[in-house]
Amino acid sequence: MTSRHPSHILFAHIALLSVLILAACERKVPPLTEQEQRIMTPLITQLQTHCFGRFLIDLPGGVQVETSQDVGYKHGVTIEVTDTNVSLKSFNEQMKELEATYRAKKHREGWDYFYDVQTPTADIKVFEVLENATNLPQDARAIEGYKWSNDTIIQMRTKATDVSDPKYQNDPIAKQWRTDTGEKKALITKLLNQANGRKDNETPTSPGLCFKNGFLAIPATDDENFDATVNFKGLPDVDLRFKSRAGTAGSTTLLQREGLDKLLDFRNGNLLRKGKVQLASITQTEEWLIEAETEYDSNPKVRGHYFILEGNSKSAEYSAPFFSLTLETAGLYDVNNERKKPTKSSLTDAEALALWDAITRTIRMRPGAL
Numbered sequence: 001m002t003s004r005h006p007s008h009i010l011f012a013h014i015a016l017l018s019v020l021i022l023a024a025c026e027r028k029v030p031p032l033t034e035q036e037q038r039i040m041t042p043l044i045t046q047l048q049t050h051c052f053g054r055f056l057i058d059l060p061g062g063v064q065v066e067t068s069q070d071v072g073y074k075h076g077v078t079i080e081v082t083d084t085n086v087s088l089k090s091f092n093e094q095m096k097e098l099e100a101t102y103r104a105k106k107h108r109e110g111w112d113y114f115y116d117v118q119t120p121t122a123d124i125k126v127f128e129v130l131e132n133a134t135n136l137p138q139d140a141r142a143i144e145g146y147k148w149s150n151d152t153i154i155q156m157r158t159k160a161t162d163v164s165d166p167k168y169q170n171d172p173i174a175k176q177w178r179t180d181t182g183e184k185k186a187l188i189t190k191l192l193n194q195a196n197g198r199k200d201n202e203t204p205t206s207p208g209l210c211f212k213n214g215f216l217a218i219p220a221t222d223d224e225n226f227d228a229t230v231n232f233k234g235l236p237d238v239d240l241r242f243k244s245r246a247g248t249a250g251s252t253t254l255l256q257r258e259g260l261d262k263l264l265d266f267r268n269g270n271l272l273r274k275g276k277v278q279l280a281s282i283t284q285t286e287e288w289l290i291e292a293e294t295e296y297d298s299n300p301k302v303r304g305h306y307f308i309l310e311g312n313s314k315s316a317e318y319s320a321p322f323f324s325l326t327l328e329t330a331g332l333y334d335v336n337n338e339r340k341k342p343t344k345s346s347l348t349d350a351e352a353l354a355l356w357d358a359i360t361r362t363i364r365m366r367p368g369a370l
Helices: 006-025 034-045 088-104 181-193 260-266 349-360
Strands: 047-052 055-060 065-073 077-084 114-118 124-130 140-149 152-161 195-197 209-211 214-216 225-232 235-245 270-276 286-293 303-311 322-328
Touching (some): 034 055, 034 349, 088 114, 088 124, 088 140, 114 181, 270 349, 322 349
Antiparallel strands (some): 077 152, 225 235, 270 286
């Protein structure tokens, strides 16, 4: 019989001690009580699929989901749906009113605000206007495009520059820039032609980027981002925030970063769970879940939950974009980033974990998204 080396025994004791220390740091959360199960079952068993960027995520269908989304694409193009249930006639009327407003508007220095309008197709309008009507120079422009599609109005906007005016010929700063309004109008027109309105419960099957009530039918790139904030009717203090970024590789994963323990101490918090999470086709997925004091300056302090999940943290591939999901109870802000009044968490530790697990374990890349 071979005797074990003393160092093997020492390493085994160290490993066991590490496990015990980790377990001691985490506050054990009991299973859902019968009452908690009655509250949570409709939320976590009746999920509906939503398309966020190039991802799919299932959210509770038992409550009304309100989302606010921001989409950024190459060249600083922002994308959103500004109106729904709109006829083509109503769209044309809105565009006429908008053009009249822009033509009448002036910069505070007296410059024209409006410079050009194009109608590439019957359902698309593209405007060239000043980027800002107060504190930016006349060469700072914005290209703003609108498209009517499937009874929705899709808006795209990007910054542009026009230094073609003779007054800029001898300006050393202006010489560092070039006029790009023409190519930016062409870009916006091209993207609008690739965008379509959609019902929010429709899941596309072709390559493209989902946004609320819309879809941009383009292959994946290394320069796109998506942000969504979700509030739940009936759970006014609960905020869910999803973020994805392509081509922004980090040097660490979530749990490798410094500062998590300091935040825990600063918020007088309790660690509920942390570790790696297995999600289909997503790598480097880790979570960190705490119960702690919120940032409210109140006495006594309002306590809530702060949960975060990250995936593809170190990926630079557009085919594996970074994403994060956070959940807060006793949250500070609503879906429109308006500050809320201090509110005690509507969820217990067990309820918050149940909701978290039901949502996060459904995150996956949309088939055909790339």
